[in-house]
Amino acid sequence: MTDDLERRLAAGTPGAALDLNRLRAAITHRAAEEGLIDVAYGAYDSPIGALTVMVSDRGLVRVSYPGDGIAAQLEELADRVSPRILEAAALTDQVRRQLDEYFDGTRRSFDVKIDWRLVRGFAREVLAVTSAIPFGSVSTYGEVAARAGSPRAYRAAGNALGSNPIPIVVPCHRVLHAGGGLGGYSGGLDRKRYLLNLEEAS
Amino acid sequence: MHLPPFETLIDAHAAELHRFLVGCVGPTEAEDCLQETFMSALRAYPRLHDADHLRAWLYTIAQRKATDVIRRMARRPTRVLDGVEPVARSAPEPIDDGLWQQVRALPAKQRAAVTHRFVLDLAYAEIGSRMGISEEAARQNVSAGLRRLRREVTS
Incomplete structure (x- = not known):
């Protein structure tokens, strides 16, 4: 049974707009x-x-x-x-x-604290090594793997770089194929090329 | 246990919680009350053990905040010395016919149940789950609230 009271209640309350922002x-x-x-x-x-x-x-x-x-x-x-x-x-x-x-082009290295909690195990070693590659220079997957302690683990190094949660700041774009090929990049090769060019020009 | 990013709780529930609070405390107080609800929720959030009933949890907090506001309003003097009117805290409430003031005067559980039922148009099972009570208890709270309102409307 719906009586007058219930109809009035269901008609709602006045002035109810919310400014979510x-x-x-x-x-x-x-x-x-x-x-x-x-x-x-x-x-x-x-x-x-x-x-x-x-x-x-x-x-x-x-x-x-x-x-x-x-x-x-x-x-x-x-x-x-x-x-x-x-x-x-x-x-x-x-x-x-x-x-x-x-x-x-006015900053050559980042001075921010890094929270590594998204990175585990060998990947963490790989990214730590990668962080040390200076602005404007490049390295290879094999070299990074070697410096991270496992010279033969260049494929694992590639995976770690591919899932780097902190691109640009941890400069995985500076790691290339030994033959000079660009290798891969999580953000796409155009972005990798852009970053390398930017650093070369600065 | 997975808790979603707090941000998503605001996006998912703010609008409906706001309508609920407008029903409970009126439009002038509702937005503050909603802010307090989310602040309390954020403080407690990482310690939460049950991720399955986040909405019910938010409504429990909102209901508590609404009760705080209603107690505060009841204490606030409506008239100060020499008959000088107190300064309005913010914009005056839009005109309503007094019915919602009477809803706000109901006991907390009845008020919440009536608001869930008529502002949010929820079924009794859902009202119960949001209030952490049984479907039957939700029905009884709505019914008791309505009986009380009818008495006061006709008296």
Whole structure:
């Protein structure tokens, strides 16, 4: 039985529009002040596409290329770092500023803390070695494998580089085939070529 | 156990929680109340042990925040000395016929159940799951709330 009272209740309440953007901004602001954001992320418009920069309380944890599937990456971070994840571009400013300088040609090495929690085992060794390849120079998969402690594991080294969660900053684009071929790149070979040219020209 | 990124909880539930809170505390207080709900949720989030009932968990927090607001409003003086009207905290509430003020005056469980039923148009099983009570208890809370409202509307 629906009586008049129920009809009036079902007619709803007045003035119920929610400004979702304002709510999100307010929550992000307060969460940052209280130190409640364990992973912050923000968009970064680079010359090689719209990147997403993800920063944890320990440092830079991921740089994503467009089309990487941000939602799935955030789910992974929720499991492996913390589910307290909010979009908070301001908290990624240090990295975004250094990326600006890098793409301008005025920065030759990145000075940011790295959170390695997405990388395990041999891959971590490979990426540590890769981090030491200087701006403007290149190495090979075999060389990187050797320096990481397993000279014959160049294929594993290739896999580790291919799944580098922090491209550009951990410069996997500086690793090429021994014969001089470009090899692979998670962001596509055009981007690898762009980065190598940028460093050559600077 | 997998908890989704907190951000996705805001996207998925903010609009509906807001409608629920407008029903519970009125449009002026609802947005603050929603913000407090998400802040409390964010503080507790990593310690949460049950990822299966995130929505029910958020509604439990929202209901608690709504009760806090209603208690605070009840304590707030409506008139200060010498008959000077208190300054309005924010924009005045849009005109409603007083029915929702009476909903807000219901006991917390009845208020939440009535709001779920009529603002969000939910079935009793769903109301129960969001309030952490049985379907039957949800039905009884709605029914008791309606009986009380009818008494007050006609009196």
